[in-house]
Amino acid sequence: MSPEEFRRHGHAAIDWIADYWASLDELPVRAQVAPGDVRRQLPASAPETPEPFDAVLADLDRIVVPGLTHWQHPRFFAYFPANSSPAAILGDLISSGIGAQGMIWATSPAVTEVEQVVLDWFAEALGLPEAFRSDGPGGGVIQDTASTATFTALLAALHRASGGEARVSGVGDVGWRVYGSTQAHSSLVKAAMMAGLGEEAVHAVAIDPETQAMDVDALRDAIVEDVEAGLRPVMVHVAAGSTSTGAMDDIAAAAEVVREWGVWLHVDAAWAGVAAVCPEHREHLAGVEAADSFVTNPHKWLLTTFDCSTFWVRDRAALTGALSILPEYLRNAATESGEVVDYRDWHPQLGRRFRAIKLWTVLRTYGLEGVRAHVRSGVALAERVADLVAADDRFEMVTDPALSLVVFRLTSGDEQTLAAMEAVNASGEAYLSHTTVNGRAAIRLAVGSWRTTEADVDRTWAALQEAAAVQG
Amino acid sequence: MSPEEFRRHGHAAIDWIADYWASLDELPVRAQVAPGDVRRQLPASAPETPEPFDAVLADLDRIVVPGLTHWQHPRFFAYFPANSSPAAILGDLISSGIGAQGMIWATSPAVTEVEQVVLDWFAEALGLPEAFRSDGPGGGVIQDTASTATFTALLAALHRASGGEARVSGVGDVGWRVYGSTQAHSSLVKAAMMAGLGEEAVHAVAIDPETQAMDVDALRDAIVEDVEAGLRPVMVHVAAGSTSTGAMDDIAAAAEVVREWGVWLHVDAAWAGVAAVCPEHREHLAGVEAADSFVTNPHKWLLTTFDCSTFWVRDRAALTGALSILPEYLRNAATESGEVVDYRDWHPQLGRRFRAIKLWTVLRTYGLEGVRAHVRSGVALAERVADLVAADDRFEMVTDPALSLVVFRLTSGDEQTLAAMEAVNASGEAYLSHTTVNGRAAIRLAVGSWRTTEADVDRTWAALQEAAAVQG
Numbered sequence: 051m052s053p054e055e056f057r058r059h060g061h062a063a064i065d066w067i068a069d070y071w072a073s074l075d076e077l078p079v080r081a082q083v084a085p086g087d088v089r090r091q092l093p094a095s096a097p098e099t100p101e102p103f104d105a106v107l108a109d110l111d112r113i114v115v116p117g118l119t120h121w122q123h124p125r126f127f128a129y130f131p132a133n134s135s136p137a138a139i140l141g142d143l144i145s146s147g148i149g150a151q152g153m154i155w156a157t158s159p160a161v162t163e164v165e166q167v168v169l170d171w172f173a174e175a176l177g178l179p180e181a182f183r184s185d186g187p188g189g190g191v192i193q194d195t196a197s198t199a200t201f202t203a204l205l206a207a208l209h210r211a212s213g214g215e216a217r218v219s220g221v222g223d224v225g226w227r228v229y230g231s232t233q234a235h236s237s238l239v240k241a242a243m244m245a246g247l248g249e250e251a252v253h254a255v256a257i258d259p260e261t262q263a264m265d266v267d268a269l270r271d272a273i274v275e276d277v278e279a280g281l282r283p284v285m286v287h288v289a290a291g292s293t294s295t296g297a298m299d300d301i302a303a304a305a306e307v308v309r310e311w312g313v314w315l316h317v318d319a320a321w322a323g324v325a326a327v328c329p330e331h332r333e334h335l336a337g338v339e340a341a342d343s344f345v346t347n348p349h350k351w352l353l354t355t356f357d358c359s360t361f362w363v364r365d366r367a368a369l370t371g372a373l374s375i376l377p378e379y380l381r382n383a384a385t386e387s388g389e390v391v392d393y394r395d396w397h398p399q400l401g402r403r404f405r406a407i408k409l410w411t412v413l414r415t416y417g418l419e420g421v422r423a424h425v426r427s428g429v430a431l432a433e434r435v436a437d438l439v440a441a442d443d444r445f446e447m448v449t450d451p452a453l454s455l456v457v458f459r460l461t462s463g464d465e466q467t468l469a470a471m472e473a474v475n476a477s478g479e480a481y482l483s484h485t486t487v488n489g490r491a492a493i494r495l496a497v498g499s500w501r502t503t504e505a506d507v508d509r510t511w512a513a514l515q516e517a518a519a520v521q522g
Numbered sequence: 523m524s525p526e527e528f529r530r531h532g533h534a535a536i537d538w539i540a541d542y543w544a545s546l547d548e549l550p551v552r553a554q555v556a557p558g559d560v561r562r563q564l565p566a567s568a569p570e571t572p573e574p575f576d577a578v579l580a581d582l583d584r585i586v587v588p589g590l591t592h593w594q595h596p597r598f599f600a601y602f603p604a605n606s607s608p609a610a611i612l613g614d615l616i617s618s619g620i621g622a623q624g625m626i627w628a629t630s631p632a633v634t635e636v637e638q639v640v641l642d643w644f645a646e647a648l649g650l651p652e653a654f655r656s657d658g659p660g661g662g663v664i665q666d667t668a669s670t671a672t673f674t675a676l677l678a679a680l681h682r683a684s685g686g687e688a689r690v691s692g693v694g695d696v697g698w699r700v701y702g703s704t705q706a707h708s709s710l711v712k713a714a715m716m717a718g719l720g721e722e723a724v725h726a727v728a729i730d731p732e733t734q735a736m737d738v739d740a741l742r743d744a745i746v747e748d749v750e751a752g753l754r755p756v757m758v759h760v761a762a763g764s765t766s767t768g769a770m771d772d773i774a775a776a777a778e779v780v781r782e783w784g785v786w787l788h789v790d791a792a793w794a795g796v797a798a799v800c801p802e803h804r805e806h807l808a809g810v811e812a813a814d815s816f817v818t819n820p821h822k823w824l825l826t827t828f829d830c831s832t833f834w835v836r837d838r839a840a841l842t843g844a845l846s847i848l849p850e851y852l853r854n855a856a857t858e859s860g861e862v863v864d865y866r867d868w869h870p871q872l873g874r875r876f877r878a879i880k881l882w883t884v885l886r887t888y889g890l891e892g893v894r895a896h897v898r899s900g901v902a903l904a905e906r907v908a909d910l911v912a913a914d915d916r917f918e919m920v921t922d923p924a925l926s927l928v929v930f931r932l933t934s935g936d937e938q939t940l941a942a943m944e945a946v947n948a949s950g951e952a953y954l955s956h957t958t959v960n961g962r963a964a965i966r967l968a969v970g971s972w973r974t975t976e977a978d979v980d981r982t983w984a985a986l987q988e989a990a991a992v993q994g
Contacts (some may be wrong), residue, residue, distance in 0.1 A: 051608035051887065053540050060539070063612045064532030067619030068525050081631050085861040088635035096643040100889040103612065106882070110616065114879075117632030122621045129629070129851065132873070134621030136523035140535045140575065143615050144582065146827045147539030149594045149606030157601070159553050160589030163560035171568040194666060195871040205716060220720030223695035236849040237872060243844070244677060244870055246718015248692030293851060349873075355618045356875045372715070377708040378958045379601065379765060379966070389557040398716055398870065399667040400709060401604070401821075403828045407586075410578070415523065417572040486850045494851070 051103070059103045066107055067139070070115070071122065074501070078478020079123045081116070088117035119481065124501035125510050128483035130293070130321045130455075131498030135353035141411030142355050145404040152402045155390035156382040162393055165192060165406035172360055172409065175418055176326040176346070179339040182362035184391070190362040191396040192405045196320035197237035199345035199361040200287065202373070202397055204228065204241045206343065206363065207285040207314030209372035217372055221246045227276050230287035231255045231264035233294055235318060238287050259488050262297035262449060264288060270307045277311065285314040290334045291322025294485040294494075296452025298322070302337025309340070317341045320359070321496075324352040325453050328422045331429070342368075351428065351454065351498040352421060354412050358405055370395040424500060428454035431497045431507050438511045444518045448487050454497040457487065460518055464491035470517035480510035523575070531575045538579055539611070542587070543594065546973070550950020551595045553588070560589035591953065596973035597982050600955035602765070602793045602927075603970030607825035613883030614827055617876040624874045627862035628854040634865055637664060637878035644832055644881065647890055648798040648818070651811040654834035656863070662834040663868040664877045668792035669709035671817035671833040672759065674845070674869055676700065676713045678815065678835065679757040679786030681844035689844055693718045699748050702759035703727045703736035705766055707790060710759050731960050734769035734921060736760060742779045749783065757786040762806045763794025766957040766966075768924025770794070774809025781812070789813045792831070793968075796824040797925050800894045803901070814840075823900065823926065823970040824893060826884050830877055842867040896972060900926035903969040903979050910983045916990045920959050926969040929959065932990055936963035942989035952982035 051059065091113045121132050152161030169190030173182045182188045193199045208216040208226065226247050230238045232254045242251045253276065256268040273283050286308050288299035301317055308315045317323075317338055323346025325331035338344060345361045348354035363369050374395040376385070384390045394400050416424070432454040439445045439458045448457040459467040471482050471493045483494050493514075497507070523531065563585045593604045624633030641662030645654045654660045665671045680688040680698065698719050702710045704726045714723045725748065728740040745755050758780050760771035773789055780787045789795075789810055795818025797803035810816060817833045820826035835841050846867040848857070856862045866872050885893070904926040911917045911930045920929045931939040943954050943965045955966050965986075969979070 053544060056608040056612075057536060057540050059608070059612055060536030060615075061533050063615050063619075064529060064536065066616065067532070068529050070619060072525060083631050085627065085631070085856055085859070086635070088632045089639055092636070092639045094642075096647050096885040097889050098891055100892050101886045103609065103883070103887050106613070106886055110879075114620075114632045114636065117630075117635065118620060118622055119628075119630040121623055121630065122619075129623075132621055132623050134618055136528040136531070137575065139615070139618040140528075140531055141578070142618055143532075143535050143611070144538065146606055146611040146614055147542060147594075148586075148590060149604055149827060150590055151593055151601075151604050151828070155557065156591075158589075158591040158593065159555050159557070160560045160586045163558070163589065164564070164586065167561055167564045170566075175568050195873045197872045198870060201716075201870060216718070216720065217715045218720050219722050220695075220698075221693065221718035223692075226692075236847040240845065240847050240870070240872075243689045244673075244717065246688070246693035248688065248690050250691050293849070355621060356623070356873060373712065375708040375712050377765070379955055384557055387557070398670060398673060398712070400669045400712075401667045401828060407582075411575070413568040414573045414578055415575050417569050419570055420572050483851055 062107065074120055074123045077120055077123065079120055079126050079481035080475050080478060081119045082478065083117045088113060122499065124499055124503065124506045125480035126499060127495045127497065127510065128481045130350045130496050132349060132356050133351060133353050133499055134355040135412060135500055137411045137415040138353055138355040138408040141408035145407045148404055150404055152404060153394040153400050154380055154382070154385060154392040156384045161404045162391055164410060166391065168406045168410045168413065169360060171413060173362060176323065177332050178344065178362065181364045182344065187366060188362060188364045189366045189391065190360060191393055193359040193361045193397055194357040196318060196345045196347055196359050197240060198397060199359055200237050200316060200318060201241040201244055202361065202369065203314065203316040203343040204245050204285055205372040206368040208245065210314060210368045211282065211284045214371060225281035226251055226284045227253055227281045228285050228287065229253050229255055229269060229272060229283065231257050231289065231299060233257055233262055233292040233297055234287050234289055235293050235320065262292060262295045262487065264299040264304065266300055266303040266307060269304060273307065273311060283311050283313045285316055287316050287318055290317055290319035291452060295449045295457045295487060296322060296455040298334040298452065301335065301341065305337050305340030314342045315340060317344045319344065319346045321347065321350050322453055324348060325425050327418060328425050331425065331453060348409055348412065353416065353424060353500060354409050358409055428497045431502060431504065432456050434504060434507055435495055435511065442515065448492040456495045457485065457492050459490065459492045460521060462521065466521040467491045467493060470514060470521050473517035473520065474513045477513060479513040534579065546592055546595045549592055549595065551592055551598050551953035552947050552950060553591045554950065555589045560585060594971065596971055596975065596978045597952035598971060599967045599969065599982065600953045602822045602968050604821060604828050605823060605825050605971055606827040607884060607972055609883045609887040610825055610827040610880040613880035617879045620876055622876055624876060625866040625872050626852055626857060626864040628856045633876045634863055636882060638863065640878045640882045640885065641832060643885060645834060648795065649804050650816065650834065653836045654816065659838065660834060660836045661838050661863065662832060663865055665831040665833045665869055666829040668790060668817045668819055668831050669712060670869060671831055672709050672788060672790060673713040673716055674833065674841065675786065675788040675815040676717050676757055677844040678840040680717065682786060682840045683754065683756045686843060697753035698723055698756045699725055699753045700757050700759065701725050701727055701741060701744060701755065703729050703761065703771060705729055705734055705764040705769055706759050706761055707765050707792065734764060734767045734959065736771040736776065738772055738775040738779060741776060745779065745783060755783050755785045757788055759788050759790055762789055762791035763924060767921045767929045767959055768794060768927040770806040770924065773807065773813065777809050777812030786814045787812060789816045791816065791818045793819065793822050794925055796820060797897050799890060800897050803897065803925060820881055820884070823897070825888065825896060825972060826881050830881055900969045903974060903976065904928050906976060906979055907967055907983065914987065920964045928967045929957065929964050931962065931964045932993060934993065938993040939963045939965060942986060942993050945989035945992065946985045949985060951985040
């Protein structure tokens with residue numbers, strides 16, 4: 051592809067995206083395909099000779115788009131949003147064009163320094179503690195996902211708790227224990243599995259059935275009991291916004307408990323953390339100044355195209371202690387001077403792209419005013435849903451609305467609740483997902499796209515009402 | 523950003539990249555900045571009010587570009603290439619626009635099915651065994667980096683060797699051992715650290731000083747000795763192309779050794795594996811049909827913008843056994859039918875973007891003919907470098923050229939070798955990296971960019987000759 055062809059096809063790709071977005075409102079949100087439908091339309095082998103780029107675009111329209119569930123659709127309300135904004139897309143496009151590797155400072159200094167600055171900006175915007183800023187012993191880094199951040203936090207916790215022994219001789223058989231509520235994200239168990247502790251190392255702490263938040267007294271009891279049994283508590287995971295219902299664990303109360311035993315406190319605010327750009331939506335982070343690590347994902351609600359999971363630690367020495375490696379070919383004067391940060395030692399991967407550009411572009415082109423307005427719009431739309439639920443006797447709220455997440459059900463029962471949701475999903479009108487709360491089925495409606503309007507919420511609600519009428 | 527603004531700024535971003543690329547030849551390859559130079563030009567806080575996208579582009583030119591080491595520069599010969607082609611960039615741009623999550627089949631079916639097909643295409647193009655294809659018990663997946671692939675392979679190996687116990691109760695204290703040559707990539711040690719085995723679990727196997735490849739007799743001795751000592755061999759890592767010199771471990775010979783003990787064989791061909799698109803460059807993969815897992819990175823030499831690390835396993839049950847989790851909110855009929863693959867269980871992360879589009883776009887718009895021509899051009903340019911080295915008495919080859927990698931030194935000594943390299947790097951004319959081979963310093967020159975021409979090689983050689991003259 052010559053420079054001229056790149057310009058031409060590049061403009062066509064941009065236009066393809068703009069056209070795709072313009073078509074979203076008319077497309078069924080959920081893919082209407084069965085297993086194998088996409089696959090069988092594709093040839094069995096790669097072509098021998100070059101095909102025009104336009105042929106790829108045509109196949110995207112013909113084969114790929116019908117096989118997509120459209121996460122950027124204005125009526126996508128399932129799981130959590132994975133919001134991709136124009137600003138982030140263009141920022142990331144530039145990153146692809148630059149194509150630099152930021153594994154260490156020396157391999158392309160701007161990759162590291164822009165990331166440090168943008169993470170400082172973002173920490174300040176969220177009201178996070180000074181300790182997380184890069185000018186002290188802590189600092190921030192962009193991880194791919196919150197799963198990786200939680201895993202990384204656990205490795206740092208093990209490093210600290212073992213006095214550096216874990217990286218040398220392994221986690222051994224000493225009975226490390228990790229704590230999270232029964233509503234903690236599944237990545238906590240996966241982290242324990244990957245770190246060599248096993249699923250059984252995760253002590254699932256009871257919740258308050260009303261708020262779905264961790265019962266901190268039960269956490270204390272669990273730790274006491276484990277310590278008495280000769281086990282070694284290493285990390286407590288608290289959720290500032292659970293996946294199921296957006297439940298907010300009490301960070302400050304958990305911090306008091308962990309302080310006694312010197313246990314690492316990891317705050318997983320993957321979805322809800324970004325709401326703290328609004329001063330009135332920071333309550334769920336109260337106590338975060340006591341956290342050892344904190345993660346929130348701009349790639350969910352905050353307009354920054356996947357992947358962009360922002361992760362901070364209070365003491366980067368534990369992190370780099372757990373993960374540092376220095377092969378000969380990466381030795382360099384800047385690293386040896388101690389004046390720079392080498393992000394390779396902050397995550398499992400070695401290679402890393404220039405992900406900070408997309409977050410930089412979002413924060414600059416929206417401004418803090420703009421991202422706050424976006425968050426407030428999501429919260430307001432969720433409140434509208436909650437009002438609609440309250441106004442219809444066939445429905446009831448399951449938990450209080452959490453920021454932009456609403457969890458509700460049909461009063462008639464689990465089967466009816468799931469059938470109504472499936473009817474809406476199958477129609478393509480909107481897309482919702484389900485959960486189980488205190489043993490009963492519930493529908494989750496998570497707002498967050500920058501495209502979603504009141505009209506989208508109302509259309510979705512009308513579809514749910516229609517489905518409820520059928521279910522009786 | 524309205525749809526019209528997105529089109530306008532999108533075209534501007536494409537043009538920015540085309541202009542950046544056009545300027546590369548005039549830019550110093552290595553960044554000419556000191557620690558903090560980029561950082562101090564950026565404001566301390568995010569802006570309150572929106573800034574125009576053009577302001578971001580202007581700051582890229584003014585602040586970021588001077589702080590970059592230009593990995594896409596035609597005279598970037600350090601480390602390994604991280605080649606970003608027009609085709610891949612546009613494919614990945616489309617992926618950002620679609621913004622779909624492929625954590626499970628059900629969350630956007632085309633994301634999974636296109637990836638399966640493209641990995642099958644690529645396996646066939648590389649001449650990989652049938653066992654890696656998705657229509658049997660194995661299959662392929664795109665990982666972010668080879669580090670993650672190696673880590674994932676180790677988790678699968680531990681799952682198999684422990685009969686499923688590792689994920690449940692941890693790796694314990696049973697003395698797991700992992701083997702790689704002294705030239706194995708540092709990610710092997712990092713994988714052992716992350717998996718809870720510790721650095722000490724890695725048995726570094728001696729090499730043949732001539733070829734720098736693993737001494738397979740020493741591997742056998744190491745395993746025998748460890749087994750006799752009551753330790754438990756779990757994985758052997760062989761490098762099909764080491765980072766230092768491109769040394770090729772003998773996969774078939776290693777396979778014979780591991781067969782006796784039922785140890786997992788992981789082939790790390792991160793850089794050199796893609797060369798197998800050319801039938802004449804498959805010799806280094808001889809024996810790969812016995813491998814349990816194999817990784818190669820299209821994001822290095824093969825034109826596919828980072829991140830795209832293609833990873834295959836012979837038996838996906840070991841992989842998903844080690845990594846599967848199924849929270850309520852991701853339960854769905856397709857998964858329960860067993861008819862689909864859920865890639866969430868193939869890697870550490872949960873979320874995943876539609877990375878297959880970029881590899882699909884590369885394979886289609888270059889065609890297999892095109893990617894073969896690209897590989898052959900890199901090999902030919904490396905041969906040209908080797909000829910230039912041979913023709914100048916002040917230089918000598920350290921090892922035989924390995925595909926597109928040439929390792930050489932000044933005959934006058936280590937200090938002179940490193941000083942000559944640093945002089946070239948500091949001049950900005952070209953960028954090379956160093957290594958140590960049998961205790962002596964050497965210069966690595968890795969070709970691989972689609973922009974690099976004979977003239978670029980010759981200019982770089984002239985700069986090296988000039989530096990050598992100064993060093994004497």
